[in-house]
Amino acid sequence: MSIPKEPRQLMINVMYIVLTALLALNVSAEVFNAFDMVYEGLSKSSAALDQQNTAIPEQIKARAKAKPEYARYAERVPTVSQYGKEITTYIDDMMIYLIDQNGDKDGTISDGDYIFIDGVKTKKFKGERNFDIVTNYLINQKKGQELHDKILEYREKFLSLIDEKDRATFDVGLNIDDETWKKSHMRRNDWADFTFSHMPLTATLPIFAKFKNDAKSAQAAVLNYLLSKVGGEDVVLDRFTVMSSPKRSYVIKGETFETEVFLSASASSASNTGVSISINGQRVAVDQNGVAIWKAAATSLGRKPYTATVSVTNPVTGKTDSYKRDFEFEVGERSVTVSASKMNVFYIGVENPVEVAAAGISSNELKVSMSGGGGGSISRASNGSYNVTVKTPTRPGEFANVVVSAPGVNYSSPFRVKPIPIPVAKLGDNLGGQINAGAFKAQRGLIPTLEGFDFDAKCQVEGFRIVRVPRRDDPRPAVNAGGSYKNEAQNLVNQATPGDRYYFENVRCKCPGWPAAREVNSLTFLIQ
Numbered sequence: 001m002s003i004p005k006e007p008r009q010l011m012i013n014v015m016y017i018v019l020t021a022l023l024a025l026n027v028s029a030e031v032f033n034a035f036d037m038v039y040e041g042l043s044k045s046s047a048a049l050d051q052q053n054t055a056i057p058e059q060i061k062a063r064a065k066a067k068p069e070y071a072r073y074a075e076r077v078p079t080v081s082q083y084g085k086e087i088t089t090y091i092d093d094m095m096i097y098l099i100d101q102n103g104d105k106d107g108t109i110s111d112g113d114y115i116f117i118d119g120v121k122t123k124k125f126k127g128e129r130n131f132d133i134v135t136n137y138l139i140n141q142k143k144g145q146e147l148h149d150k151i152l153e154y155r156e157k158f159l160s161l162i163d164e165k166d167r168a169t170f171d172v173g174l175n176i177d178d179e180t181w182k183k184s185h186m187r188r189n190d191w192a193d194f195t196f197s198h199m200p201l202t203a204t205l206p207i208f209a210k211f212k213n214d215a216k217s218a219q220a221a222v223l224n225y226l227l228s229k230v231g232g233e234d235v236v237l238d239r240f241t242v243m244s245s246p247k248r249s250y251v252i253k254g255e256t257f258e259t260e261v262f263l264s265a266s267a268s269s270a271s272n273t274g275v276s277i278s279i280n281g282q283r284v285a286v287d288q289n290g291v292a293i294w295k296a297a298a299t300s301l302g303r304k305p306y307t308a309t310v311s312v313t314n315p316v317t318g319k320t321d322s323y324k325r326d327f328e329f330e331v332g333e334r335s336v337t338v339s340a341s342k343m344n345v346f347y348i349g350v351e352n353p354v355e356v357a358a359a360g361i362s363s364n365e366l367k368v369s370m371s372g373g374g375g376g377s378i379s380r381a382s383n384g385s386y387n388v389t390v391k392t393p394t395r396p397g398e399f400a401n402v403v404v405s406a407p408g409v410n411y412s413s414p415f416r417v418k419p420i421p422i423p424v425a426k427l428g429d430n431l432g433g434q435i436n437a438g439a440f441k442a443q444r445g446l447i448p449t450l451e452g453f454d455f456d457a458k459c460q461v462e463g464f465r466i467v468r469v470p471r472r473d474d475p476r477p478a479v480n481a482g483g484s485y486k487n488e489a490q491n492l493v494n495q496a497t498p499g500d501r502y503y504f505e506n507v508r509c510k511c512p513g514w515p516a517a518r519e520v521n522s523l524t525f526l527i528q
Contacts, residue, residue, distance in 0.1 A: 040123075042209040045243070048264060049216040053084065056223040063230040070230040076161045077226060083161075084219035087154040087174075088212050094143065095208045098134060102127025102201055128202035135198055144192025151176050151211065158218045162225060170225065174218035242310050242325040254408075255298050257329050261308045262291045274313035274320075280306055298331040338402045338413035346374060346400055346417045349513025350455040351387040354378070356404060365406045374400030374417035390417045391513075420511040423448035423459045425520050427504070432523045437496050440527060445484035448509045448520070459511040464504050468492045471499035500527040 057077045064074035096109055103126045104112025115124045127133065138144035155174045162170045181194030188194035196204065246259035261277055261284065277284050277292040284292040296304070305328040313320045338356050346352045358366055368386060370376040375391035390400055399414035424431070425446045428439075448459040461483030468476045480489040496502065504523040510516070 042206060042213055045264075046209065046213050046216060049213060049220055052220050053081070053216060053223060056220070056227055057081065060223070060227050060230055063227070066231060073226045073229045077223070080158070080161055080219055080222045080226070083154055083157050084215060087150065087215045090150060091147070091208055091212050091215070094137075094147065095205060098137060098201060098204065099125050101133045101137070102130055125201065125205075129200045131198045131200045134196060134201055134204050138196040138199075138204075139193055142192070144196045145190055147211070148176055148191050151214075154215065155218070158222050161222050163229075166225070171221065172218045173221055174214045242308050242323050244308055244325075244327045246329055257296045257298055257304070257331075258293065259327075259329070260291050260293055261310075262289075276311045278309045278311075281309075301331050303328050303330050338404060338411070344415060346376065346388055346390045346415045347455060347457070347513070348390050348393065348417065348419050349511060350420065350457045351389060352455070353381070354386045354388050354402060356386060356402075358404070358406070358409075361406045361409065367405045369403045369405075370400060371403050371412070372401040372414070373398040374415075376400045376417070378402065388415075393417050393419055419513055420455075420457050420459070421450065421453060422518060422520055423450045423509055423511065425449075425461065425464075425504070425507045425509065425523065427523060427525070430523075430525070431521070432525055434526045434528050437498060437527050440496050440502070440525060441493055443493075445480075445482070445489075446504060446507060446523075447483060448511075450511075457512050459509050462508040462510050462517040464507040466492055467503040467505065468495060469501040469503070470495075471497070496527045498527055501525065502527070 057080075060074055060077055064070040099109055099113050100107060102113070104110065106112060111121060113125055114121045115126055115128075116122065138147075151174060155172055158172050158174060159167055159170065162172075176191060178191055181188050181191050188197065195207065199207075242261070243264045244259050244261050246257065261279065275286055275290050277286055279292075279294045284294050286292045294306075296306070298304075305326060307324060307326050309322055309324045311320055311322045338354060356366070356368055368378055368380075370378050370388065373392070373394040376388055378386050378388050381387050386402075388400075388402065394400060394417040400417050401412045401414050404411045404413075426449055427435075427446060428443050446461050446464060448461055450457060450459065463479070463481045466478050466480055466489050470476070476492060478488040478492050480486050485493060493502075502525045507520050507522060508517040509520050510518070
C-alpha cells in the first residue's frame with residue numbers, strides 16, 4: 001500500500017506557506033485559533049500515518065514468506081520502525097519541553113499546562129503567545145539547529161534502507177529547505193533563526209507536527225518500497241481517507257479560498273486506480289497526481305462548510321466505492337487593535353510602550369502614526385512594539401490618537417495625556433516619625449519616589465529647607481540645594497541627639513516633562 005509521493009508532500013507542506021508572514025504580527029485571537037486548527041488537522045493526519053505504518057510491516061512479513069530472496073527486505077522492517085520511533089520521539093520531547101516550560105514545568109504535559117475557563121480545561125496551552133521561551137530554547141540554546149541536523153541525519157538513515165540502485169530516484173520526503181532562508185531578505189543567521197525566531201508557541205507546534213508527519217511519511221515511503229519489493233504491486237487500494245489541504249483555513253473577506261483535495265490511501269505507486277473528486281456535488285478536475293484544486297470566493301463572513309467526495313474505481317474488479325468527508329474554513333475581516341502596554345494614559349517625559357495587533361494585514365502595509373492633542377510622536381521599537389512620546393497634557397474631551405492605516409483599514413485609538421504624577425519625598429524608606437539617631441545620620445539626603453508608577457522616570461529633588469529643633473534650644477534652619485546634603489545641612493544632621501526634632505520643609509522636586517519644580521510633601525522626625 002502507498003500514498004502517492006507528490007500529493008503526500010503537498011498535503012504536509014502547503015499549510016505552512018503563509019506561516020512565516022504571520023509571525024511578525026501580534027495577531028488576533030482568530031488567527032491563533034487558525035494555528036490551532038492547523039495543528040489539530042496535522043494531528044489527525046498523523047494518526048492516519050500511524051495506522052499505515054502499523055499495518056504494512058505485517059503485510060511485508062506475510063509476503064516475504066513467498067520467496068527466500070524476499071527475506072532481506074523483511075529484515076529491514078524493524079530498523080525502519082526503529083528510525084521512525086527515534087526521530088518522532090525526539091521531536092515529541094522538544095514539543096513537551098516547550099509546552100511544559102510555558103505551563104507548570106513538571107516535566108510532562110499535564111493539566112497545569114492547559115488554560116482553564118470557569119474551572120473547565122480547554123484545548124489551549126498556557127503561554128500560547130509567548131515567544132521568549134521558544135526563541136531561547138531553539139535559537140539561543142541551539143536546539144533548533146540540532147533539530148535541523150537530526151532531520152538530515154535520519155533522512156540519510158532512511159535512505160540507507162533503500163537498494164543502492166534505487167536511491168537516486170527515491171523520494172524519502174524527510175528533508176530541510178536550506179535555500180529559502182539563505183535567499184531571504186530577512187538576513188537570518190541560520191535555518192533555525194529563520195524558522196523559529198520570535199515564533200509564538202501556538203505557531204511553533206504546527207511546525208513540529210509537520211516535521212513529525214514528514215518523519216512518519218518517510219517511514220511509510222520506505223515501508224511501501226519494501227512492500228513493493230516483496231510482491232506488493234498487486235495490492236490496489238484497501239484503506240482510504242479524504243484529505244483537504246488548504247493554503248489557509250482563515251481568509252480575509254474579498255480574498256479567494258484555495259485548497260487541495262485528494263485521496264490518501266494505502267496503495268502501490270504502480271496502481272492505475274481510477275479516482276474522481278467532487279466538492280458539494282460539483283465535479284473537480286483531477287491531475288495526474290490524483291490531486292484536485294477547488295477554489296471558492298470569500299464573499300461573506302463566518303464559517304463555510306463544504307463536503308468532499310472521492311470515488312475510487314478498482315481496476316481489477318471495476319467496482320466503484322465513494323468516500324465522503326466534511327470540512328470547513330472561516331472567512332474574517334482585517335482588524336486592528338491598539339493597546340497601551342502599561343495603562344490607557346500617555347505620560348509626558350517618558351516612552352509609553354504601545355502594542356498594535358493587526359489581523360490579516362502584512363507588516364509592510366501597516367502604517368502607524370499620531371494625531372490629536374498632546375504633541376505626540378510614535379516610533380517602532382526593536383521588539384516589534386511601538387513607543388509613544390508626548391509633550392503637553394490633553395484638556396477634558398481632548399485625546400492623543402494612535403492612528404493605524406492599511407488597505408481597507410483606518411483605525412484610531414484615543415489616549416489621555418498627563419504629566420508624571422507628583423512623587424513622594426523620603427529619607428531612605430521613611431516618611432517621618434520616630435527614628436534612631438544613628439539611622440538618621442546614615443542617610444545622605446532626600447529621595448523622590450514615584451510609588452505605583454510603572455514607567456522608567458527619574459525625578460530629582462531641587463532643594464529643601466531643614467530645621468533642627470534641639471530639645472532645649474532654639475530652632476536652627478538651613479537651606480539645602482539638591483537632594484543630597486550640602487555642608488550646612490549635613491552639619492545639622494550630624495548634631496542629631498535623642499529628643500531633637502527635624503523638619504524638612506519646602507521640598508521641591510522636578511520630574512521629566514515638568515516645566516518647573518513643584519513642592520511636594522514635608523517630613524518630620526523625632527530622634528530616638
